[in-house]
Amino acid sequence: MAVLPSSTSSLTIGGMIDAGVFRQVSATTGQSTVNVGSNTASRLRFVGVEDMGGGNKATFWLEMQPSVTDGTTGSAGLFNRGAWASLSGGWGEVRLGRMGTNTISAVIVPDIQQGGAFYGFYGGGFLFSGMGGPGAQGAAWFAANPTRGGGLQASGTTGNTTAQASSTTNLNQTDPAKTAIDSTRYNRAIRYSLPAMLNGTLTANITSAYGNTGNGAGGGSQGVDVSYNAGALRSTFAYQRAGAEAGSDATGSLTTLGVNYNFGSFILGGALQSEKASGTGIVFNSGRSAGLAAFVPMGAATPFIKIGSHSYDTLGTNTSMVNVGVTYSLSKKTLVFVDYARNGATNTGTAASGTVAAGNVVAAVAVAAPRLFSVGLQTNF
Secondary structure, eight states: OOOOOOOEEEEEEEEEEEEEEEEEEOTTTOOEEEEEEOSSOOEEEEEEEEEEETTEEEEEEEEEOOOTTTSSOGGGOTTTTEEEEEEEETTEEEEEEEEEOHHHHHHHGGGOOGGGOOOSTTTTGGGBOSSSSTTSTTOBSSOSSOOTTTOOOTTSOOSOOOOOOOSSOTHHHHOGGGGGGGTTEEEEEEEEEOOOBTTTTEEEEEEEEOOOOGGGOOOOEEEEEEEEEETTEEEEEEEEEEOOOTTOOOEEEEEEEEEEEEOSSOEEEEEEEEEEEESTTOSOSEEEEEEEEEEOOBTTEEEEEEEEEEEESSSSOOEEEEEEEEEEESSSSEEEEEEEEEEOOSBOOOOOSSOOOTTOOOOOOBOOOOEEEEEEEEEEO
């Protein structure tokens, strides 16, 4: 009888709770509202690791996003932030399940501060424009999934045209209001991570995510990201493409570069992104994003400022963003923050009332420049 090799295993429970008070000026009505919620996504994770010997490990990761507003996990699902299992060793790692996209790796790099946290614009840093949370109308500053040109519904009628799209579900074409759950994640994904190279400074990941399986639906996505981290420099380049979904021929791609350098007395970060799209019924063919960030650690306090822009070639959704704030560490795991963001968008790219024919460019509607002010507390465990 074969004897199985001995192994050791562990289970870690960790996460972070972020809670604050927010005052936001609506992007559509100009009215001011106050709410209690999170500036960045709170999280609770369960990570299991089995050391199988010989440098090989089996790992699982389950991460949810509890809401401090009402205690639920919202419509994003129980483990929306991650649900995957992997095998790893000297040969690299193979990971299967729901996980972050290749592009998000490049987008968050410029926002890295002391301790690896990032703030501002709904706690998503360069990901969100301040006009809304992930997946909301006009919410993308830097996208983490290709939007396929803001494609219309498969039926050819729509009211939302610029919702941040998922690369692994066709909901952005059939119900844009439901895209938030996948705006930064792959579903049904397989990722291979190469062994670290150049003394651990160079890493690379290759991912393929499958689209919906029902009725032969497409919508698959593939991506690659390469990171070089040495000393004070952190940098990531990512490329991602999204195939056409069921009932549509719209495709898209993202090319993103993110850089962060710690000069000691201050930290500078920056990113550039180019989005391309083609197909019937799309409302833009190309988009561009740019952003700069500066952080100045002063003991327990870290003031920061972020500026940037986002534009499309055909839509009028041209925006300029400014974000200022400060974090103050009460301990190694707990901090308080003050954050203010302003988006100078001329409009959101929202369609006029009624339906439009597939293939037509949708007229935009002017809105008030949205503003977001927040004060809150963040604690890690």
